[in-house]
Amino acid sequence: MSEWINSFVFFFAVIDPVGTLPIFIAVTSLHSEWQKRKIAMLAVAVAAGILLFFLFAGQYLLEAIGVPLSAFQVAGGVVLFLFALTMIFGEGKPEQEMDILKEGHETAIFPLAVPSIASPGAMLAAVVLTDNYRFDPVHQIRIATAMLAVLGIVLLLLLTANWIFRWIGNAGASIVSRVMGLILASVATTNVLVGIQQFFVV
Template sequence: MNDWISSFVFFFAVIDPVGTLPVFIAVTARHADWQKRNIAWLAVLVAAGILLFFLVAGQFFLEAIGVPLSAFQVAGGVVLFLFALTMIFGDGKPEQEIEIIREGHETAIFPLAVPSIASPGAMLAAVVLTDNHRFDTIHQVKTASAMLAVLAIVIVLLLTANWIYRFIGNAGASIVSRVMGLILASVATTNVLLGIQQFFAI
């Protein structure tokens, strides 16, 4: 149970459901309610497909090109740490992705599915948390269920986005994003240390 909770918190940090709210609202500002629902479902389903692909096939791809998972774990940890720093010190996730929208890309696929929901950090997490050398099939299924649970939260938040956003606003979403960034920085540091340990233990 503790492993499931850990995976859930990890995915919650890298996907950042609350930070996706202002992005979704900006993307769908000119759409009717039924169109907003369709966009929300499409974005989450596409993101789920991408993350499940990385969860199932990510490690096989790395091994096919001769990259040990320990090296990927260190690299992923560094990238996650840098990503976390941008969440903490830079523009929050909402501000970054609303800026993307202003450049004219207003679809469910971009920037909603990628990179807002299926973020680079989430893709890395899907690979690292399902290492075939460390985790058995049952553990990997639990990890997948934790990821899908976070995506379920995302769809609920998106379908109730206008109601929720009236209460938290941009500032509230930004605060949550920065707290998630701090959690993510801690997890990223742990991944780097574990990757180094595993690499030299081989």
């Protein structure tokens, strides 16, 4: 159970559901309520499909190009750590993706499904947490349920976005994003250490 919770927290940090709220509100500002619900469900469905693909087939893709999972884990941990630093010290997720919106990309697919929900960090997490050589299919299904639980929270937040954003405001979303960045930095460091250990053990 603790492993499921750890996976849930990991996915929650890299997906950052609260940080997606300002983006969703901006994207759907001119849409009706039923259109907003449709966009939210489409965005989460597309993100779920992408992440499930990486969860079940990502490692096979890496093996096809000759990249060991331990190397991918170290590289990914470094990238995640740098990404976490930008969440903590730089522009938060809401500010970064609001800049994307200024360029006119206002669809459910981009930037909502990718890269807001199915972020590069989430894709990496899906691969790293389901190592085919360390975990059996039952474990991988448990990880998938943790990821889907986070996506369920994302959908719930998007469906109630207007009410939530009135309560926490853009500043509140930015604070939550930075807290998630700190958690993500810790997880990224652990990934690097575990990846190095596995590389030399093998």
